[in-house]
Amino acid sequence: MxxxxxxxxxxxxxxxxxxxxxxxxxxAMDSVHLRTHSISQPYIDQDLQNRWFDFGGDSIVNTNKHIRLTQDEPSQFGWLWSRLPLSAPNYQIEFEFSVGGKGTGLYGDGFAVWLTKERGEVGPVFGNRDKFEGLGIFFDTYANSRQSHSFPYVMAMLGDGKTSYDNDHDGLGNRIGSCESDFRGRNIPTKGRLTYDSDERTVNLKLQVKEWDQWDDCFTLYDIKLPSAYLGFTAHTGEVHDSHDIISVSSTYTIKTDAEKNAKRNNYDNNNYKNNTPPPSKKxxxxxxxxxxxxxxxxxxxxxxxxxxxxxxxxxxxx
Incomplete structure (x- = not known):
């Protein structure tokens, strides 16, 4: 016994x-790593290229540290773009970046994260083309006009391919989500975590800028349907300048259960959720x-x- x-x-x-x-x-099956939209050290292979990303302009690859989109010099622009569009219905993109330079009073101009139908077209919007189609998120460090908020500043714009970015007013007329964030010159790794859910039609951005593993909500966008889009990072400098570095990008595809896929969506009007007010919980x-x-x-x-x-x-x- x-x-x-x-x-x-x-x-x-x-x-x-x-x-x-x-x-x-x-x-573990809830998410799948998207190698096609992720990049980390040493960034390039033996042919001095990357299989999944292109970079150009004034960008410089330091295989031990970062991809520097712009140096701390005037009149520079640089870019990093995925070679393939991101077509997964639900995904999360976590990116580590660094912005800083010698300037203590005036510095700029900033960098942008893109999910757009176009790629690699140089222009006036943080180094990318104007009248883009898709989502642009701008990490702006220089005020072109008097604003009610402080800088650095993070804001989102949904482009329709026809509307220009309101550069003279720092995108005020285009803004659909935003937050103040002191991401420049930090002593900890600064990161962003962008989550898109096509079933819920939401986009959420969280930032780590204060302490390690402390994520703060920047904004949540509702009733958003993103196209199959290229993932890009661009930056530019003018008379004022900074170094803008991308250190790593990690993308994952989120797999939903049948119950979650078939869950009834909330039919709400985006106008009822201004100022980033979330809809009723559906967990x-x-x-x-x-x-x-x-x-x-x-x-x-x-x-x-x-x-x-x-x-x-x-x-x-x-x-």
């Missing part, structure tokens, strides 16, 4: 580990419950098999 209990406890422990492993494997625990039931069923099956095996061995031992 002692042998049966001991063997049963050992089998139970193995079953628990197996069930835990099942849950971890299911959770559901069904996905986790499904995983728990699945793991529990596997666990129960393993325990039964272990018990029968132990009983059979014990009966044979008696004879």
């Amino acid at each position: 002692f042998f049966l209990k001991k063997h049963f406890m050992a089998s139970t422990a193995v079953a628990l580990l197996s069930a835990t492993s099942v849950i971890q494997q299911v959770q 559901s625990g069904f996905s986790w419950l499904f995983k728990l039931i699945t793991a529990s069923g596997i666990f129960a099956g393993i325990v039964v098999v272990a018990y029968k095996t132990s009983k059979k061995k014990n009966d044979m031992k008696r004879f």
Whole structure:
């Protein structure tokens, strides 16, 4: 009897580990790394190129540190663009960047993150073309006109391919989401985390600029449908200048369960959610419950098999 209990406890422990492993494997399937839209050191291969990204203009690749879009010099522009469009319906892009220079009073102009139908077209909007189609997020460090907010400043614009960026007023007429953020010259790694959910039609930007692993909401956009878009980073300087560096980009494709895909969407008007006010919460625990039931069923099956095996061995031992 002692042998049966001991063997049963050992089998139970193995079953628990197996069930835990099942849950971890299911959770691991919730997202897939997108190598085609990720880049990190050393950035280039033996042919001095990158398989998935192009860079140009005044950009300089330091294989040990960063991709410097502009140096701390006047009249520069640089860019980094994915070679393939990002067509996943739900994704998250985490990027580490650094902005700084010798200037203590006047500096600029800033850099931008792009998800647009076009790529690699130099222009006046933080080094990219005007009248773009898609999403532009501007990390602006220089005020062209008097504003009610302080700088540095982060703002989003949804381009329709026809509307120009309101450069004279720092994009005030184009702004659909924004926040003040002191991201320049920080002593910790500064990062952005951009999340797009096509089912919920939302775009969220979080920033890490104060402390390590402290993410602050910058803005959430509602009723947004992004096109299959190229991922880009551009920067420019004028009479005022800064270094604008991209250190790493990591993109993941978020896989949703059938329950989440078929969940009823909220039919709301974007005008009712001005000033970044979120819509009613729609979180559901069904996905986790499904995983728990699945793991529990596997666990129960393993325990039964272990018990029968132990009983059979014990009966044979008696004879």
